[in-house]
Amino acid sequence: MSIRVAIAGPRGKMGAEAVHTIMKHDKMELVAVLDYKEVGKTLADLEMFPASYTAPIFTDMHDLVEATAPDVLVDLTNPHAVYKHTKEALNLNVRPVIGTTGFTDAQLEELSAIAKEKDLGCIIAPNFAIGAILMMKFAKEAAKYLPDVEIIELHHDQKLDAPSGTAVKTAQLIQEVRATKMQGHPEEKETIEGARGAEFDGMRIHSVRLPGLVAHQQVLFGGDGQLLTIRHDSLNRNSFMSGVAFCVEEVMKMDQLVYGLENII
Numbered sequence: 497m498s499i500r501v502a503i504a505g506p507r508g509k510m511g512a513e514a515v516h517t518i519m520k521h522d523k524m525e526l527v528a529v530l531d532y533k534e535v536g537k538t539l540a541d542l543e544m545f546p547a548s549y550t551a552p553i554f555t556d557m558h559d560l561v562e563a564t565a566p567d568v569l570v571d572l573t574n575p576h577a578v579y580k581h582t583k584e585a586l587n588l589n590v591r592p593v594i595g596t597t598g599f600t601d602a603q604l605e606e607l608s609a610i611a612k613e614k615d616l617g618c619i620i621a622p623n624f625a626i627g628a629i630l631m632m633k634f635a636k637e638a639a640k641y642l643p644d645v646e647i648i649e650l651h652h653d654q655k656l657d658a659p660s661g662t663a664v665k666t667a668q669l670i671q672e673v674r675a676t677k678m679q680g681h682p683e684e685k686e687t688i689e690g691a692r693g694a695e696f697d698g699m700r701i702h703s704v705r706l707p708g709l710v711a712h713q714q715v716l717f718g719g720d721g722q723l724l725t726i727r728h729d730s731l732n733r734n735s736f737m738s739g740v741a742f743c744v745e746e747v748m749k750m751d752q753l754v755y756g757l758e759n760i761i
């Protein structure tokens with residue numbers, strides 16, 4: 497039987513790719529999409545999709561679930577909308593697969609508690625690309641031996657959140673294996689505010705935003721007379737799509753919230 501999938505944010509850069517991915521998948525059916533406008537239309541009414549894409553557009557999650565009974569909601573919207581969508585989906589017994597970044601720790605804890613209470617799978621994946629997950633895993637391993645680390649993430653200039661969800665997740669994974677360490681000179685002073693980047697548990701995160709970039713990150717480790725750089729580049733958004741399809745299948749087998757694909761690959 498097909499997995500019934502709804503997608504929030506279908507007109508976005510990631511959402512549109514995800515629409516094509518689900519439409520092409522032989523074990524999945526795109527039953528609806530959630531947008532903030534165009535209610536009553538179908539994807540086929542939007543110029544960007546072919547006439548064969550007949551999934552209806554909803555602007556209200558309750559209406560969407562009542563009319564189309566999805567098994568899974570894939571959210572690719574923005575940091576302002578995603579928490580509400582995830583909570584609503586869980587409360588309506590729909591399993592969320594969330595690619596949108598920008599959750600607070602308190603929101604993650606609350607959503608985790610709801611998923612647990614309902615025995616429902618929920619995946620929150622700051623990055624769906626296998627190469628990025630390996631980059632994070634390798635960075636965590638390297639930090640055991642080289643605890644001086646700075647993260648540089650580079651993204652397109654339409655990105656709303658900084659630092660990226662991937663950079664935050666990388667820093668959290670490193671924090672698990674590294675004793676807190678304030679890096680740099682103890683008396684260093686920024687002569688222009690922000691020059692040293694964001695501070696996370698003593699390590700620094702730098703965010704670059706430029707047209708032409710997609711999604712890139714390098715993790716730099718410094719040691720005595722040596723440097724190690726671990727870098728990942730997403731050159732297009734197709735790089736995320738096998739991860740999206742993997743999560744839609746996996747979340748059907750789960751009964752709790754998982755934050756980060758490194759926990760399930």
Ligand SMILES: NC(=O)C1=CN([C@@H]2O[C@H](COP(=O)(O)OP(=O)(O)OC[C@H]3O[C@@H](n4cnc5c(N)ncnc54)[C@H](O)[C@@H]3O)[C@@H](O)[C@H]2O)C=CC1
Nearest residue numbers: 505507508509510531532572573577595596597622623624
């Ligand atoms: N986990 C991953 O591997 C990846 C995650 N992302 C994240 O996915 C999110 C989307 O990224 P992009 O597609 O580049 O952004 P985008 O700006 O191109 O698309 C966002 C879409 O969400 C829609 N939207 C906004 N509010 C909405 C609402 N209340 N209900 C329904 N739709 C709404 C917008 O109309 C827009 O079409 C971002 O948070 C980004 O960081 C992006 C790439 C990979």
Ligand SMILES: O=C(O)C1=N[C@H](C(=O)O)C[C@H](O)C1
Nearest residue numbers: 597622623655660661662711
């Ligand atoms: O906004 C993006 O583009 C991306 N967002 C995610 C993040 O914040 O880490 C994943 C990837 O880096 C692309």
